[in-house]
Amino acid sequence: xxxxxxxxxxVTLSEEAFLTINCTYTATGYPSLFWYVQYPGEGLxxxxxxxxxxxxxxxxxxxATYRKETTSFHLEKGSVQVSDSAxxxxxxxxxxxxxxxxxxxxxxxxxxxxx
Amino acid sequence: EAGVAQSPRYKIxxxxxxxxxxxxxxxxxxxxxxYQQILGQGxxxxxxxxxxxxxxxxxxxxxxxxxxxxxxxxxxxxxxxxKLEDSAVYLCASRNSSGSFGTDTQYxxxxxRLTVL
Numbered sequence: 001x002x003x004x005x006x007x008x009x010x011v012t013l014s015e016e017a018f019l020t021i022n023c024t025y026t027a028t029g030y031p032s033l034f035w036y037v038q039y040p041g042e043g044l045x046x047x048x049x050x051x052x053x054x055x056x057x058x059x060x061x062x063x064a065t066y067r068k069e070t071t072s073f074h075l076e077k078g079s080v081q082v083s084d085s086a087x088x089x090x091x092x093x094x095x096x097x098x099x100x101x102x103x104x105x106x107x108x109x110x111x112x113x114x115x
Numbered sequence: 116e117a118g119v120a121q122s123p124r125y126k127i128x129x130x131x132x133x134x135x136x137x138x139x140x141x142x143x144x145x146x147x148x149x150y151q152q153i154l155g156q157g158x159x160x161x162x163x164x165x166x167x168x169x170x171x172x173x174x175x176x177x178x179x180x181x182x183x184x185x186x187x188x189x190x191x192x193x194x195x196x197x198k199l200e201d202s203a204v205y206l207c208a209s210r211n212s213s214g215s216f217g218t219d220t221q222y223x224x225x226x227x228r229l230t231v232l
Contacts, residue, residue, distance in 0.1 A: 004157070036223075043119075044158070044206065044223040089157050101146065101210060102171060103221060105157025 002027045006090050006106035013080055013113050021075040021109045023064075023090035031092040033057075033066050033073040034103065038087045047075075047088070080113045087111070117141065119224035121207050127230045133195035136227045140188070140209030146170075148221065149182055149192050150206040158206055164190060165212065194229075202231045 007022040025031065035047040035057070048057030053068035062077045073090060090106040120139040128134050140147050145166050150158035161180065163170040167187040175182070179198070184190040194201055208221040 043225040044208075046220050046222075049220070091157070101212075101221070102148065102160045102163055103150075103158070105159070107155070107157050 002031070002092060002094050002104050004090050004092055004104055004106035006088075006109050008109070009087075010110040010112055013111070015082055015113055015115050016079045017113075019075070019077040019080045019084075019111065021088055021090075021111070023073045023075065023106060025071050025073065025090075025092050027071075027092055027094060029094055031094050033064070034091045034093065035062070035064055035073070035075050036089045036091060036105075038089065038108075040086070044089065080111070082113045082115055085111055085113045119207055119209050119222055121205075121224035121227055123227055124225060125228050125230075127232065128197055129232050130199055131196040133193065134197055134229060135194075136192045136205050136207075136229075138190045138192070138207030138224060140190070140207070141211075141222055143211065144209035144222075145187070145212045146210040147184060147190050148208040148210075149190070150208065152204040152206055152226070154203070161192070161205075197229075197231045199231050202229055204228050 003026045005024050032051045034049045036044045037047045038044050048059040050057040050066035056065045064073050064075045087108045087110050089108045091103045122137050147164045149161045151161050152158040162172040162175045162182045164184045167184045182192045204226040206226045207224045210221045
């Protein structure tokens with residue numbers, strides 16, 4: 001079945017450090033890929049998405065590229081801020097025969113940025 | 116544009132009691148999802164509605180969980196009787212189904228945190 005695997009957290013970085021959170025997926029068909037962020041006490045927010053191979057999603061300085069050959073969608077940011085501290089979820093939406101649009105999430109990676 | 120509304124935000128009950136959660140999706144969004152997020156895990160789909168019809172409830176524990184969306188707008192999720200392992204955050208999400216299912220964005224509510232003692 002479809003699944004998403006993220007790197008284990010927590011990830012602790014100093015402000016202005018480079019961030020990478022790894023995400024790999026297993027899917028039949030051609031999924032769309034998403035990164036959602038959950039700030040403390042808040043709901044899930046879409047951070048970025050990519051709908052086909054080689055697409056790059058970007059938002060708020062974060063980027064992720066849909067790599068079909070390595071089945072990956074790693075999240076990167078060149079310079080993190082304290083305000084980026086949150087839990088990050090990688091997810092896929094299967095556009096196969098079922099086509100329900102449901103999201104399958106990874107387990108989440110907690111990012112803590114220290115001043 | 117108002118977001119997805121959920122209530123209550125927090126609920127504490129004892130095992131074997133019943134509980135209900137309410138969700139009001141974004142206006143005009145035909146597709147509504149309920150997810151269960153257990154601490155330390157990603158959300159998992161419980162049930163999906165398209166208007167007032169069920170699209171996918173394969174992961175819903177139907178012996179204790181039920182959900183409805185009678186008029187194709189608001190939805191309620193009920194647990195009866197609750198078990199300790201039902202302690203989780205219950206997330207409601209909605210989506211505008213005008214495009215392909217797999218590309219449109221799902222918008223999430225703040226969730227209801229349920230603690231079963």
